[in-house]
Amino acid sequence: MAEESERKRFLAQREAEKEEERRAREKIRQKLQQDKLERKGILGLPREDPPTMKPATALPQKIKNSQPVDPDLLPVKPATxxxxxxxxxxxxxxxxxxxxxxxxxxxxxxxxxxxxxxxxxxxxxxxxxxxxxxxxxxxxxxxxxxxxxxxxxxxxxxxxxxxxxxxxxxxxxxxxxxxxxxxxxxxxxxxxxxxxx
Missing domain, CATH: 1.20.58.2190 (Methane Monooxygenase Hydroxylase; Chain G, domain 1)
Known part of the structure; x- marks a missing residue:
């Protein structure tokens, strides 16, 4: 019984360590993402917030499969x-x-x-x-x-x-x-x- 109790305590401790390690990795990941955003701001690049980024809209199927598109024919967004x-x-x-x-x-x-x-x-x-x-x-x-x-x-x-x-x-x-x-x-x-x- 003592062995079984020791084994359970060891497994619980190991599980707690894994959870702590996972939280630490997540915290580091968030810090890296924040640093990345701050660096982009320092360099004058546009900041982006990954969760709110929209996927690029796909070109219509007709254009996708045809010859290369002339960039002058694509709509131009006016400068702000x-x-x-x-x-x-x-x-x-x-x-x-x-x-x-x-x-x-x-x-x-x-x-x-x-x-x-x-x-x-x-x-x-x-x-x-x-x-x-x-x-x-x-x-x-x-x-x-x-x-x-x-x-x-x-x-x-x-x-x-x-x-x-x-x-x-x-x-x-x-x-x-x-x-x-x-x-x-x-x-x-x-x-x-x-x-x-």
């Missing part, structure tokens, strides 16, 4: 404002990859414009930029992408082309928040714009 903003910033960074300080100064200046308007949407002084201003030209104005980024935030050129204006009725807080988020990513992510084509 976020994607357009990110591409402006990436392009600016790629064009100045040899002068990181110039790029960072442009990003910081754009961030100041966005923050000032978001914090004081009623103040016209923050919604009006003289294009010929030497400081503006040196930091942002000489980059076509910098102007495009401001236009995506809602700025428009005045009739004379001397100013970039953001009319008070066109202040879009969601666009400004999006712009601030993209700029923050560009300022803090050392690989921003360098890994994309």
């Amino acid at each position: 404002k976020k994607e357009l903003m990110r591409e402006c910033l990436r392009s600016l960074k790629r064009q100045n990859k040899d002068d990181n300080a110039r790029t960072m100064r442009a990003f910081q200046t754009l961030m100041i414009y966005v923050k000032n308007i978001a914090n004081n949407p009623d103040e016209e002084i923050f919604r009006k930029i003289r294009i010929s201003n030497p400081a503006f030209q040196d930091r942002v104005g000489k980059f076509e992408e910098g102007i495009q980024f401001l236009e995506l935030c809602g700025f428009e050129r005045d009739e004379g082309g001397d100013f970039l204006l953001l009319p008070q009725e066109k202040v879009d807080m969601s666009a400004l928040t999006l712009a601030g988020s993209e700029l923050q990513n560009a300022l803090t992510n050392p690989y921003f714009g360098l890994l994309s084509g």
Whole structure:
């Protein structure tokens, strides 16, 4: 009986160890998945949540079995404002990859414009930029992408082309928040714009 009791205790202990080991493996697996998602965020890659990922939609049977499909004939999803903003910033960074300080100064200046308007949407002084201003030209104005980024935030050129204006009725807080988020990513992510084509 003592032997049988010892054997049962040994089996129970072994089962408990296996269960503990399984929980530890699951915890490590979850940590690895979280680290993977965080790394994707650091590298500027789109984050994905595996449980909510949708399977790729299959091409219709007719297309699948026929000749290769010309990519120009497939429907094109229009770019979102976020994607357009990110591409402006990436392009600016790629064009100045040899002068990181110039790029960072442009990003910081754009961030100041966005923050000032978001914090004081009623103040016209923050919604009006003289294009010929030497400081503006040196930091942002000489980059076509910098102007495009401001236009995506809602700025428009005045009739004379001397100013970039953001009319008070066109202040879009969601666009400004999006712009601030993209700029923050560009300022803090050392690989921003360098890994994309």
